[in-house]
Amino acid sequence: MTDLLPLFGFVFFGLFSPGPNVILLTASGARFGFRRTVPHILGVALGVGITAGVTGFGIGALLKAHPTLEIVLKIAASGWILWMALNLWRADPAKNQGGDRPFTFLEAVLFQWVNPKVWAVALSATAYVAGASPTDQAVTLGLTFSGLNLGVCLFWATAGSLLAYLLTNQAAWRIFMRIMAVALVGFSVLVFL
Template structure:
């Protein structure tokens, strides 16, 4: 069966809960606005779909089986997440309308590539592939997982980006804006603990 409600429920819960993508998109929506964050958002959607698809093709099992590859992915993800958190920590304390016009959100390709080292996406994709497989050929399983992950992640990303952009009205004062960015930076940095648990 291509559409499995249990698979979709599992994937939705796995992607909706806070992790690096959710935090980065919420912060980006607040910093840059909904429209400017769309390339980042679509990069996440495409990247997550690709990661889920290749996991169903057996790449997820290879990553789990190779301790060196697993460690390299974790180190890469941890380094990237800490770099993004540092950028949020150092970001302008001026609200979006007064911020530096040269400051820009993560690009489409940057967001796609980040999914290849995002351990939360790999973990959810691996669990979905192992627990909700339909017993079909690898290409069918890959298409099934990629469709589930991308379609659900589109809704998740739209929600969190919109939530972030709506927060801007509440963060008009420079102090409130700075506190928000610092909280998002700390939350993002804390997600690295999940990588090495």
């Protein structure tokens, strides 16, 4: 267990620091409340674990061997993040439009496949399990990422739901949502760096 402590620390800080999931969960907690954000939380935790697990089977090497595949993944990631940023920018908490809702469980799982931060942390984390078999790497990374990220997701969604108490007027909500949108736009650019 003690040989896994460096992996746990790396994964925790890699996932806890701001990124698309942190921004979206905080915004969802603030906008829709904690309870309605739970499927999003669970989807992120599972999706991150799946993404990390497949890196243990060598998908990182596949991406490096096929630069076109890596470019397609980056374009898809950037496009999806920009679309989410646009939705946050347009969000109006006073008007609950018909299609306005938190991520579903499946949407949150699928988003991890194009989340550049998750891929970067997962690919880097493979160094901590390099001596193990591919199956052991996949299981260790998958369980570590899912387990730790569940706590991270719970924290940020709770923080967002508590933040809602401070956002007492329309102007404060609009500023908050636009800051979250601009942060997502920044991540869409970082995909290509």
